[in-house]
Amino acid sequence: MELPPANLAAEQCVTRMLAQAQRLGVLVRWQPLGPTTLKGAYHAKPGQPGVLELRAQVSAPATPELCSLISHEMVHVLQHWRGQLQALLPLGWPTDGAPPGRRLSVHEAEAYTAQNHPQLVLAALRQLQLPSGRGAQIQLKP
Numbered sequence: 001m002e003l004p005p006a007n008l009a010a011e012q013c014v015t016r017m018l019a020q021a022q023r024l025g026v027l028v029r030w031q032p033l034g035p036t037t038l039k040g041a042y043h044a045k046p047g048q049p050g051v052l053e054l055r056a057q058v059s060a061p062a063t064p065e066l067c068s069l070i071s072h073e074m075v076h077v078l079q080h081w082r083g084q085l086q087a088l089l090p091l092g093w094p095t096d097g098a099p100p101g102r103r104l105s106v107h108e109a110e111a112y113t114a115q116n117h118p119q120l121v122l123a124a125l126r127q128l129q130l131p132s133g134r135g136a137q138i139q140l141k142p
């Protein structure tokens, strides 16, 4: 699969990712940024859109790092949708962009690889249907 260039501005990236989360009913919770670096977590709940937790400064200008973080977590959202909201299923996306030296699940390897390609993630997110449309064919590849 050909990956589009990662040339989306951080501000646009974050805004569009959050808009998709809202459209899909994924709850986004911002946690105060502690002494550690940016962190994100996606809690996939069976039958529900799930909750995205971001440890970041909500008021600070969007950075490429925040864009990558949200893109990463949104890949897990895609995986949750792929699993009909019952399980996280791999998307069949490239996994060769994961940090070396770490043993990662396919899910994480896909997320690490796609996190630097927010446009790809956004394109796939736009194709997701709302949970009420569950059961319909979900197309994930652009």
Ligand SMILES: [Zn+2]
Pocket (backbone or CB within 6 Å): 072, 073, 076, 107, 108, 111
């Ligand atoms: Zn992850």
